[in-house]
Amino acid sequence: VPGEPTFTRAQVASNDGVEGRPMWVSYRGGVYDATEFRRIHPGGHIISQAAGADVSAFWDVWAHHHHSPKVGQYLKEIRIGALKEKDDEEATHDPYDSEPVRDANVQxxxxxxxxxxxxxxxxxxxxxxxxxxxxxxxxxxxxxxxxxxxxxxxxxxxxxxxxxxxxxxxxxxxxxxxxxxxxxxxxxxxxxxxxxxxxxxxxxxxxxxxxxxxxxxxxxxxxxxxxxxxxxxxxxxxxxxxxxxxxxxxxxxxxxxxxxxxxxxxxxxxxxxxxxxxxxxxxxxxxxxxxxxxxxxxxxxxxxxxxxxxxxxxxxxxxxxxxxxxxxxxxxxxxxxYYYKNRDGEQIQQLPLQSIITDTARKEGTQLLKVRGVAYSGGSGNSIARVEVSSDDGKSWSEATIKTEEVKKDQSSKSFGWVRWTAEVPRTAQVCCRATDTEGKTQCEISPKQRGYLYNGWSKVKVEM
Ligand code: MTE
Ligand code: MO
Structure with a gap:
């Protein structure tokens, strides 16, 4: 923004939001007065962690997360100036420098x-x-x-x-x-x-x-x-x-x-x-x-x-x-x-009934395909009554065998865990599965759009022929 005031990092740092002082932060070269933001915004205290400092690591998440124009508008409203150029280049503490070590083989x-x-x-x-x-x-x-x-x-x-x-x-x-x-x-x-x-x-x-x-x-x-x-x-x-x-x-x-x-x-x-x-x-x-x-x-x-x-x-x-x-x-x-809402604009809570094919393998010496997967009932906590697999796009179905023996008997009174299952079907280019719970609820081929969330249509998997 041409002609706007410029501030040093030290000036930003002195406005740390403590003892009645305003809370300034810097973000991508701009200086913002986030005093109000912290007070009115339930997520505001995340920004307090960076009071008087650079919030890029925090606000980047917020800004790219929510494709809402409101975010950009809000930032404009609370912008009070720019960082002095030399200060803009200064390295800042990286809040990601103590992330846990992760195993790329299983992630x-x-x-x-x-x-x-x-x-x-x-x-x-x-x-x-x-x-x-x-x-x-x-x-x-x-x-x-x-x-x-x-x-x-x-x-x-x-x-x-x-x-x-x-x-x-x-x-x-x-x-x-x-x-x-x-x-x-x-x-x-x-x-x-x-x-x-x-x-x-x-x-x-x-x-x-x-x-x-x-x-x-x-x-x-x-x-x-x-x-x-x-x-x-x-x-x-x-x-x-x-x-x-x-x-x-x-x-x-x-x-x-x-x-x-x-x-x-x-x-x-x-x-x-x-x-x-x-x-x-x-x-x-x-x-x-x-x-x-x-x-x-x-x-x-x-x-x-x-x-x-x-x-x-x-x-x-x-x-x-x-x-x-x-x-x-x-x-x-x-x-x-902005996030995790369904098509009616409600915050998403319960997960739907679900089944997923996790792998397929040719059964040696036969024209059959072994199919394996998992199934669970989601928010209802009902048990899974059956899982079916089709090798003709749902025209006919074969019932899978559920591995009930491994299901944990814990203090849970409903079934919130998954079951694993196996099935054998004629080998074709694509297989699909669906689950039915003990109340008779079953999966549809394609589930209604929920802004990209909670998809639970039949799990369809291509098979190498
Ligand atoms: N809790 C905190 N504090 N911070 C987060 O970013 N992500 C949520 C939830 N709880 C999140 C959180 C989301 S969207 C999911 S899907 C789950 O944590 C993921 O849990 P996990 O990372 O242990 O698999
Ligand atoms: Mo999530």
Missing amino acids: TIFMDRPYCSETPVEHLGSSYLTSPAALYVRNHAPVPDCAWEPEGESRESNIQHHEVVFEEGDAGASPTFTVADLQSRFGTVTVTSILQCAGNRAGEDIKATGNSGFTGSPLERITVGMLGNAQWTGVRLAEVLPALYPKECAAAAQHGGGEWHVVFEGADGYSGSTPLARILDPKNDCILATHMNGEPLSPDHGYPMRALLPGIAGARNVKWLQSILLSRVPVDAPWNE
Whole structure:
């Protein structure tokens, strides 16, 4: 902007938002007064981490994420000048310099900053439980420093000290509990559940139903691997919330829970919310998880604690959990306001019934094809009644064999985990599958467009002839 005032980095730094001072930040050579932004914006405290400094790493995420013109307009409104040229070139601290080490053999990487990956399909169905190293990762910001390996302490014991703030609980102002407090008061349970990003199968969705918000972004390459199945251990939210928010939970029980939402906030500034009624129903197995497959959560998956809401879109399973708040409205953070909404403009919650072909192989000495895959019922938590495979585009179907013997019998009262299955069908150029749950719900060939999310049409796979 010609003729606008210029500021040095030192000047920006002196406006750090502390003790009534305004909060300035720099972003791509511009200087912005973000005082208001921090105050009014639920995602604003992520910017406070960079008060008086450069927010490029944070705002780049926000800006490219939300294709909304509102973002550009907003930045224009709060711009107060430009950085002095020499200062613009100065190197700034890189918030991505302490990212965890990842195993490229079991992760297909879409983006590095923020890190986003899927499990390669060859690996997806290779075991009943997905390993933490192979589970897809969806980050929207740098991995926050949650001191996962403090000196002299094991990760296991460090979990115990982690604190979660319950904002404005009935017990008075914002009680804080360590994980150890929560565990000794409420005990822990283990539930088996898939975790899936609402954007899984985005590539197939584009092929079947046309362009979406994913088109043209690195995420249009998502296949079927933003998904995994694991055993999660933690404290039950259906016990924690009524104890800490008795009034709200009682009111919610009377009114079907409709008007209350549980807002989870992570240490990276990301937040998500889910209706209280869903979480209060003990059958839904919603927990604050500290362990995956018996191991402390890894840094990428939310160490030391995350929300684990079986059957609910990954986006609401907030990692690096810092605070919980009951609210009358769904959280209005940039991640939720522009992203992860369905075609009716509602924030996405439940995942749909799903089945996925993970691999096919010629059966030696026959004209048959062995087909393997996974299936799960999503938000309903119903069991899978059957999976069928077709080698003639759905004209005829063969029933698959479900590997029921490996399904974990844990404290989960519904079926939120996946089942693996195998089938044999005549060998052709393309095979497809569909699942049916115990209520008779079944998958359609092509599912209705949900702005690119939640695609659950038949899984179709080309076969090498
Ligand atoms: N929680 C925080 N704090 N930050 C995030 O970026 N991403 C969400 C959710 N929770 C996210 C988060 C999204 S969109 C998904 S799909 C899941 O985490 C992914 O969990 P995973 O990375 O452990 O597989
Ligand atoms: Mo996601």
